[in-house]
Amino acid sequence: MTRPDELLTTARLRLARIRLRMLISPNGSPRHWVASLLAVALGFGIVTAWEGSHSASSLTSARPDQLLSILDNIAARQHRLENEQERLAVTREQLLAGSKQAALKESRLRLNALKILSGTTSAKGPGVVITVLDPDALIPSSMFLDAVQELRDAGAEAITVNQVRVVANSWFADAPTSGLIVDGTTLRPPYRIAAIGDGRTIAVALGIPGGVIDSLTIAGANVRVATSAHLTLSARKVAR
Amino acid sequence: MIPALGLLAGILVGIFVRPDAPFWLQPYLPIAVVAALDAVFGAIRAVFDGVFSDKVFIISFASNVTIAAMLVFLGDSIGVGSQMSTGIVIILTLRIFSNAAAIRRHFFKA
Numbered sequence: 001m002t003r004p005d006e007l008l009t010t011a012r013l014r015l016a017r018i019r020l021r022m023l024i025s026p027n028g029s030p031r032h033w034v035a036s037l038l039a040v041a042l043g044f045g046i047v048t049a050w051e052g053s054h055s056a057s058s059l060t061s062a063r064p065d066q067l068l069s070i071l072d073n074i075a076a077r078q079h080r081l082e083n084e085q086e087r088l089a090v091t092r093e094q095l096l097a098g099s100k101q102a103a104l105k106e107s108r109l110r111l112n113a114l115k116i117l118s119g120t121t122s123a124k125g126p127g128v129v130i131t132v133l134d135p136d137a138l139i140p141s142s143m144f145l146d147a148v149q150e151l152r153d154a155g156a157e158a159i160t161v162n163q164v165r166v167v168a169n170s171w172f173a174d175a176p177t178s179g180l181i182v183d184g185t186t187l188r189p190p191y192r193i194a195a196i197g198d199g200r201t202i203a204v205a206l207g208i209p210g211g212v213i214d215s216l217t218i219a220g221a222n223v224r225v226a227t228s229a230h231l232t233l234s235a236r237k238v239a240r
Numbered sequence: 241m242i243p244a245l246g247l248l249a250g251i252l253v254g255i256f257v258r259p260d261a262p263f264w265l266q267p268y269l270p271i272a273v274v275a276a277l278d279a280v281f282g283a284i285r286a287v288f289d290g291v292f293s294d295k296v297f298i299i300s301f302a303s304n305v306t307i308a309a310m311l312v313f314l315g316d317s318i319g320v321g322s323q324m325s326t327g328i329v330i331i332l333t334l335r336i337f338s339n340a341a342a343i344r345r346h347f348f349k350a
Contacts, residue, residue: 019288019290035298038243040246042276042277042280043246043250043252044251046254047250047253049261049270051260
C-alpha cells in the first residue's frame with residue numbers, strides 16, 4: 001500500500017527526469033541558440049577571469065605591505081648610491097687636482113675590490129651563511145642565480161656556494177639527475193651559500209616578503225640564515 | 241544540451257586562446273561571471289519547476305551581468321569597490337545555493 005505523499009514524490013521524480021530529457025533534446029529555436037551563445041560567453045568569461053587572477057604581474061597583485069618593503073628597499077638603495085656618488089665625486093676632484101697620493105690610494109682600493117670580485121684572493125669578514133636544505137631537489141638553478149643576484153644587490157662582496165667561489169662570470173645549471181652545477185662543479189644538497197658583507201643588511205634583504213627566502217621556501221626548500229662575524233671564503237680555484 | 245556544450249566550448253576556446261582580459265574589464269569580469277552563474281542556476285531550477293522560458297533566461301542573464309558590473313563600477317567610483325564586490329558575491333552565492341537546493345529537491349527526497 002503506497003501512501004499518497006510517496007506517490008507524489010515518485011511522480012515528481014519522474015517529472016524531473018522528463019524535464020531533464022526535454023532540456024537535453026535540442027529544439028532549434030533562435031532563442032535556444034542565443035541562450036547557447038550566452039553559455040559560450042560564460043565559459044569564455046570563466047577562463048578569462050581565471051587567467052586574470054592567476055597571471056597578474058607581481059606588482060599589480062602585491063599587497064600593500066609588500067609594496068612598502070619594495071619601496072623601502074629602493075629608497076635604501078638610492079641612499080647608498082647617493083653616498084657612493086658623493087664619494088666618487090670627491091675622488092674625482094682629487095684625481096683631477098693631480099694628487100698622486102689619491103691616485104695611488106684609489107688604485108689600491110680598486111685592485112682589492114677587483115681581486116675580491118674576481119675571486120683571485122680569499123676574502124675575510126662578517127657576513128651571512130644561508131643553509132638551503134633541499135632533500136627532494138626541488139630548487140631549480142635559476143633560483144640560486146636569483147639568490148646570488150639578490151646577495152650582490154644587498155652589498156655582498158664575495159659569495160661562495162658550497163666552496164665554489166661565485167664571481168662575475170659564474171654560471172648555474174641544473175644537474176642532469178639532481179643537484180646543481182656551478183662553474184662546472186656538481187653540488188648536492190644541502191647547499192651552503194656564504195656571503196661576505198654587512199650581515200644584517202643582507203639578512204633583511206633576503207627576508208623581505210616575496211624575497212629569496214620566501215621564494216625558496218615556497219618552492220619547497222628549508223632555508224636557514226645565520227649572520228656570522230668571521231667568515232673566510234677561499235680563493236677561486238682556477239681551472240687550467 | 242546545446243547550452244551545456246556551449247559552456248564547454250567556451251571553456252575550451254578560452255583555454256586555447258588564453259585570453260587576456262582588457263585592463264578596464266578586470267574588476268568586473270569575476271563579478272559578471274558569478275552573476276552569469278546565478279542566472280544559469282536559476283534557469284536550471286526553472287527547467288525543473290516547469291517554468292523555464294529561454295526569453296526569461298536571456299533577459300535575466302544579461303540583466304544580472306549588467307547590474308552586477310554596474311554596481312561594482314558604482315562602488316569603485318564612490319570608494320567602496322571591494323565592499324561592494326564582496327556584497328554582490330555574497331548575495332549571488334546565496335541565490336546560487338538556494339537554487340541548487342531547489343534543484344536537488346527535484347532529484348532527491350531531501
